[in-house]
Amino acid sequence: MYFCFVKEKKIIHRSDCPISTALDIFGDKWSLLVIRDMMFKGKNTYGDFLNSEEKIATNILAARLSLLGCAGVISKHKHPDSKAKVLYKLTEKGIDLIPVLVEIIEWSEKHHKVHSTAKEFAAQLRKDKKGVIRTLFDGLKKS
Amino acid sequence: MYFCFVKEKKIIHRSDCPISTALDIFGDKWSLLVIRDMMFKGKNTYGDFLNSEEKIATNILAARLSLLGCAGVISKHKHPDSKAKVLYKLTEKGIDLIPVLVEIIEWSEKHHKVHSTAKEFAAQLRKDKKGVIRTLFDGLKKS
DNA sequence: TTAAGTACTTGCAAATTGCAAGTGTAAATA
DNA sequence: TATTTACACTTGCAATTTGCAAGTACTTAA
Numbered sequence: 001m002y003f004c005f006v007k008e009k010k011i012i013h014r015s016d017c018p019i020s021t022a023l024d025i026f027g028d029k030w031s032l033l034v035i036r037d038m039m040f041k042g043k044n045t046y047g048d049f050l051n052s053e054e055k056i057a058t059n060i061l062a063a064r065l066s067l068l069g070c071a072g073v074i075s076k077h078k079h080p081d082s083k084a085k086v087l088y089k090l091t092e093k094g095i096d097l098i099p100v101l102v103e104i105i106e107w108s109e110k111h112h113k114v115h116s117t118a119k120e121f122a123a124q125l126r127k128d129k130k131g132v133i134r135t136l137f138d139g140l141k142k143s
Numbered sequence: 144m145y146f147c148f149v150k151e152k153k154i155i156h157r158s159d160c161p162i163s164t165a166l167d168i169f170g171d172k173w174s175l176l177v178i179r180d181m182m183f184k185g186k187n188t189y190g191d192f193l194n195s196e197e198k199i200a201t202n203i204l205a206a207r208l209s210l211l212g213c214a215g216v217i218s219k220h221k222h223p224d225s226k227a228k229v230l231y232k233l234t235e236k237g238i239d240l241i242p243v244l245v246e247i248i249e250w251s252e253k254h255h256k257v258h259s260t261a262k263e264f265a266a267q268l269r270k271d272k273k274g275v276i277r278t279l280f281d282g283l284k285k286s
Numbered sequence: 287t288t289a290a291g292t293a294c295t296t297g298c299a300a301a302t303t304g305c306a307a308g309t310g311t312a313a314a315t316a
Numbered sequence: 317t318a319t320t321t322a323c324a325c326t327t328g329c330a331a332t333t334t335g336c337a338a339g340t341a342c343t344t345a346a
Contacts, residue, residue, distance in 0.1 A: 014197040016258045018251030018265075019179045019244065027172040036162045046324050054157040057304050062325060072254075084312040084323050093254050099246040101162060107243055108161030111215075111236050115159045122161075189293050200335050205294060227292045227343040 011071055025071045030056050031064050032104075035073070035090070035097060039140065044088050045079065073097070095140045098133055154214055168214045173199050174207050175247075178216070178233070178240060182283065187231050188222065216240070238283045241276055 013024050026032050037043035037052055049061055056064075065088065068074045073094040079085035090097075102125065108114060109122035124132050156167050169175050180186035180195055192204055199207075208231065211217045216237040222228035233240075245268065251257060252265035267275050 013255075016256060016261075017176075017179070017196065018248045018255065018257040018261045019175055020197055021255045021257060022247045022251045023172050023175060027170070027175070029166050029170040032162055032166060032170070033160075036160070047322085050324095053160065054163055058325070059305090059327085060303065063302095082313070082323085086324065096250055096253065100243065100250055103242040103246050104165045105161045107239055108165040110239065112156075112161065112164045113159060114161045114164060118159075118161045190291085193293095201294070202296085202336090203334065206333095225292080225344070229293065 011067065025067070025073065028064075030054075030060060031068060032101065034061070034064055034068065035094060036101060038074070038088065038090050038094070039098065039101060039136070045085050046088075047085075068094075089143070090140055092141075095137060098136050098140075102129070102133060102136075154210065168210070168216065171207075173197075173203060174211060175244065177204070177207055177211065178237060179244060181217070181231065181233050181237070182241065182244060182279070188228050189231075190228075211237075232286070233283060235284075238280060241279050241283075245272070245276060245279075 011024055013021050015021075026035070033052065033054055033056070034049050037049055043049060043052075046061065046065070049056065049065075050058065065074065069076060071093075072091055074088050075091050077087040077089055079087040105118060106122055106125055109118050121132075154167055156164050158164075169178070176195065176197055176199070177192050180192055186192060186195075189204065189208070192199065192208075193201065208217065212219060214236075215234055217231050218234050220230040220232055222230040248261060249265055249268055252261050264275075
């Protein structure tokens with residue numbers, strides 16, 4: 001059971017290039033952080049996303065959730081705990097972004113200073129990337 | 144032989160999360176398109192990038208080239224053909240973005256309408272992703 | 287010597303972002 | 317039952333960024 005995103009913000013695609021099309025959806029400083037929170041941290045409410053380390057503004061978060069919803073990357077659901085809460089979930093299209101996020105993590109870990117959790121995750125990836133990705137897929141699909 | 148980017152635009156990292164750090168570098172609608180042009184289309188001058196399908200503005204292009212240079216993703220060189228031209232190249236850090244771009248292409252091809260070249264590329268990936276990536280790496284490293 | 291090519295910079299209007307403060311509904315508490 | 321708190325937003329406004337048009341400076345071709 002899910003309900004639709006009301007503000008049908010038309011996503012303009014600048015060309016039929018796959019990279020350009022992808023950037024038209026998540027080409028900004030915040031969208032992939034929301035997806036990261038859902039994918040790796042089990043976050044799934046507006047309040048969860050607001051509390052992330054990078055401190056997204058409330059209006060920007062609302063705009064990004066709306067756009068990601070229109071793009072079919074996330075969906076809105078009733079929260080089992082409370083009517084006041086909204087549950088956001090990654091759709092299959094959103095779950096399919098796992099390999100993209102994983103490669104970004106690997107690249108960034110190689111070339112920047114990152115927190116220890118990321119270093120450990122990257123070490124896991126070097127051992128068994130396919131396994132790690134499969135586990136992530138399975139965990140998100142069943143939820 | 145390469146020369147440095149003058150405008151030392153400090154790149155602010157919002158956290159030590161690898162995703163966030165990466166987005167601080169290329170989290171916008173244009174940077175990855177420039178990298179795409181260098182990676183897949185053999186483009187390497189300011190004019191080349193300007194002529195891309197998505198029509199980036201001249202000032203935005205200059206700003207992005209400068210930022211990518213400061214981040215160590217690209218480098219500036221003397222052009223062999225003309226003193227009027229500047230040759231941009233991907234650094235090793237930039238070349239290492241191949242898997243990220245490849246995964247974005249694969250995701251976008253699966254979920255959107257894209258041009259036929261992208262569809263063919265995605266078909267190649269399904270056959271032999273490792274081989275395709277290795278070929279890309281080799282092609283960029285030797286140039 | 288003049289015109290065209292190349293890589294930018296500058297000025298300004300329009301759009302987007304970021305902060306602070308609200309709003310409306312639901313749940314918890316006194 | 318009344319009141320406060322939690323939650324998911326929206327609104328207003330200043331500051332920043334974008335996008336377009338025009339200009340600048342150096343190089344090359346005619």
